Amino acid sequence: MNNPFILEVKELKKYFPIRKGVLRRITGYIKAVDNISFSIKQGEVVGMVGESGSGKSTAAHSLIRLLEPTEGEISFLGKDFLNLKKQDLRLHRQKLQMVFQDPLASLNPRKTILENLGEALLYHKLVQNKQEQIEAVAHILERIGLPKKALTSYPHQFSGGQQQRLSIGRAIALKPKLVICDEAVSALDLSVQAQILNLLFELKDTYKLSYLFISHDLAVVRNFCDTVLVMCKGKIVERGEAKRVFEHPNHPYTQQLLAGAPAIFPKRRSKSSKS
Ligand SMILES: Nc1ncnc2c1ncn2[C@@H]1O[C@H](COP(=O)(O)OP(=O)(O)O)[C@@H](O)[C@H]1O
Numbered sequence: 001m002n003n004p005f006i007l008e009v010k011e012l013k014k015y016f017p018i019r020k021g022v023l024r025r026i027t028g029y030i031k032a033v034d035n036i037s038f039s040i041k042q043g044e045v046v047g048m049v050g051e052s053g054s055g056k057s058t059a060a061h062s063l064i065r066l067l068e069p070t071e072g073e074i075s076f077l078g079k080d081f082l083n084l085k086k087q088d089l090r091l092h093r094q095k096l097q098m099v100f101q102d103p104l105a106s107l108n109p110r111k112t113i114l115e116n117l118g119e120a121l122l123y124h125k126l127v128q129n130k131q132e133q134i135e136a137v138a139h140i141l142e143r144i145g146l147p148k149k150a151l152t153s154y155p156h157q158f159s160g161g162q163q164q165r166l167s168i169g170r171a172i173a174l175k176p177k178l179v180i181c182d183e184a185v186s187a188l189d190l191s192v193q194a195q196i197l198n199l200l201f202e203l204k205d206t207y208k209l210s211y212l213f214i215s216h217d218l219a220v221v222r223n224f225c226d227t228v229l230v231m232c233k234g235k236i237v238e239r240g241e242a243k244r245v246f247e248h249p250n251h252p253y254t255q256q257l258l259a260g261a262p263a264i265f266p267k268r269r270s271k272s273s274k275s
C-alpha cells in the first residue's frame with residue numbers, strides 16, 4: 001500500500017532557553033512548539049491558525065530545519081527527515097519549499113529574476129545549462145502571470161503582489177511536493193490577496209502540490225483549506241475539517257478566536273463591490 005501521507009509530524013517540540021544573569025544560566029524554556037503531531041496527505045491543504053506568538057512560524061521553521069527541533073519525528077516522503085544523509089537532505093530540501101510573508105526574504109535584490117529563480121535550478125540539477133535555465137524560468141513566469149521580459153528585471157521593479165508571485169515562482173520552479181506558506185498573503189491588499197490565493201490554487205492543481213497554509217486570518221484559511229489545525233501556546237488545541245471547525249468549533253480557544261474576529265467573516269462580496 002502506498003503511504004497517502006507526504007508529511008508526518010510526531011510529538012514535535014521546539015523549546016527556546018531563557019537565560020538570566022551574568023552567567024547566562026538557563027532559568028527556563030519558552031515552549032514555542034510543545035508536542036504537536038499532524039500529517040499532510042498528497043494534494044491536501046492544511047491550514048494552521050492561531051494568534052500571534054502561538055508557535056506557527058517556529059513550527060514551520062522546524063519543519064524545514066531552519067531551526068533544529070528540540071524533540072520529535074518528521075517523516076517527509078516516507079523518510080526520517082531529521083536523520084537524513086547529506087545527499088538525501090538536499091533532495092528533500094528541494095521537495096519542501098517555503099513562501100514567507102515578506103517576498104524579499106527569498107529574493108535577492110541584487111540579482112535579476114532569472115538569477116533569483118534560476119540559480120537553484122542549476123544547483124539542484126533540474127536544468128543542465130543556461131539555455132534550459134532561461135526556458136524553465138520563462139515558463140514559470142508565464143505560470144505566475146508575469147511577462148517574459150521580467151527575466152532581466154530586479155525584484156524592486158515589481159509591486160508587492162508581483163514580488164510575492166515571484167517568491168511563489170521561485171518555490172514552484174523547484175518542483176516541490178509540499179509548500180509551506182507562512183502568512184504568505186497577510187501583507188497584501190485584499191484584492192491582491194485573492195489573486196495570489198487563486199494562483200496558489202491553480203499551481204496546486206497543475207503541480208499536484210500540498211500546502212501547509214499558515215495564517216492568522218481565519219477567513220483566508222476557511223476558504224482555502226481542507227483541514228485546519230488550531231494552535232494555542234505551542235499546542236494544537238483543535239483540528240478537523242475546515243468547514244466543521246469554523247461552523248462548530250469545539251475548543252473554547254477556537255470559539256474565542258472566531259468571536260474575536262467578526263470582521264473577517266464578511267458575507268461573500270458581490271462581484272460589483274470593490275475591495
Ligand atoms: N529565536 C527565538 N528565540 C526565543 N524565542 C522565540 C524565538 N522565536 C520565537 N520565539 C518565541 O516563540 C513563541 C512562538 O513564536 P512564533 O513561532 O513566531 O509564533 P507565531 O508565528 O504563531 O506568531 C513566541 O513566544 C516567541 O516569542
Ligand SMILES: [Mg+2]
Pocket residue numbers: 056057058
Ligand atoms: Mg509567525
